[in-house]
Amino acid sequence: MTPAAGTAPEGYDKRAFEPFAVTVDLAVFTIRGAVLQVLLIERGQEPYAGRWALPGGFVLPDESAETAARRELAEETGLSDVPGLHLEQLRTYSEPDRDPRMRVVSVAYTALLPDAPPDSVRMDPHLASLEPHGGGDAARAQWLPYDGLGPLAFDHDRILVDAHERVGAKLEYTCLATAFCPPEFTLGELQQVYETVWGTVLDRPNFRRKVLATPGFVEPIPGAARLTGGRGKPAALYRAGTAATLHPPLLRPSREGRPV
Amino acid sequence: MTPAAGTAPEGYDKRAFEPFAVTVDLAVFTIRGAVLQVLLIERGQEPYAGRWALPGGFVLPDESAETAARRELAEETGLSDVPGLHLEQLRTYSEPDRDPRMRVVSVAYTALLPDAPPDSVRMDPHLASLEPHGGGDAARAQWLPYDGLGPLAFDHDRILVDAHERVGAKLEYTCLATAFCPPEFTLGELQQVYETVWGTVLDRPNFRRKVLATPGFVEPIPGAARLTGGRGKPAALYRAGTAATLHPPLLRPSREGRPV
DNA sequence: TCAAAAGTGTTAAGTTTACACCCATGC
């Protein structure tokens, strides 16, 4: 962009303030085999060499943070042109000491994407890009279970906890759960999303009634059915609907003393 | 974050990337006379000279964005040490062209505060600071009604809409409404908060039942009562409780096609 | 006495919960 220095009125000289680096960090979630997984990269250099970290990188001079998030996701993990990728801003982390090297303000994003079943990776060349590979700055990129992660680099533990909490909360009052599902999915798979993110078990009859009673949450694909888990009755298939929010919301089973 | 090895190999050279300015913008709301009001400053210089804008300013090298938000609020508007000030991060705005002079990434905050009744401004020297006065870069600071604001400077219209939407949504499932109330308030005043932010009318008997049935939302002040509006039965007084979230939520009257 | 605002009561409608039971499939 290169702003014209001459046109900057007083008090707006670039050298009048300390320059900040602005970066993006990505908390990328998927659900694989009923387990919530996070996409992480192994750091190749100090600080925190060898530690797992969130993918991310610098915002370039002529792009927005969201554009940078999409670009970094593609560069560092090979996840590009993913159909159904959901990306949304989480919050910005700006503690002065969050990077020991210099002042870095980071805009964190949460991304959700459907799992690519192992079979379709071999079948469909497009879906093959869902298998992340190292690239760009990252030593290697890999899906790891959200539960039981060791300490991550920088303040990435906290970012990940914030992202998880936000996703869990948004499942209650938005149609976000479908972002974890492939284009065609069963109600059992949708329920699995809720159960995995919330860490609870839901009543199947009540769950399906609730989902089907919410206009625009899912729409049936007439005649289509798929066998899940190898056994049992084939399940009817649904597509994501056009609604964005759930009214009334689908609340988590109530805990007693509930944190925010 | 994870800075780029390719861009800044060893040690993160500060000149390897274009410097960004990082600022904070504040959407400060209060409710005065059943009207939602926003604290704005009149710009004294180009661009947008004479236009209304959100208070805000640069994040300094050794402070977090939140610290900067508190400092700017005090400097530009005189609102410092306000008891009951609620401040929370909204989101970050980073479009490359959002400031015509240079690249500015802005972390926006939402602040809520109780109205200082005109009488108590004269009585209590502490509350007098609630009357904003210009200072710092701002030409002057003033409360203006949220509805019917002309176009603001920069992308501040959008920030304000986002902030309003967020506050409205958080009233549904958190105890945020008490942040608009003085330390002691009546249920009628609390209801007024909901009605003003949502732009709806609520049923009084049902509202009070809902509030009183939510543990930790409000707690009664035994024996205390206050006359409101000059006439009518004196209303019992309440304090904000210790709960942060509402279970079940207090949902807005349902509209048909609801936006997110 | 009246208007205004607080506060209580009641009932019908709707929602949620818990659980019993049937259906279709692979092994």
Added chain:
DNA sequence: GCATGGGTGTAAACTTAACACTTTTGA
């Protein structure tokens, strides 16, 4: 057959919504 997962039914408990009514104040 039988285990497994999909799908339907139902009744009790609870929540919400609508509105009638009483109380306490200032004018």
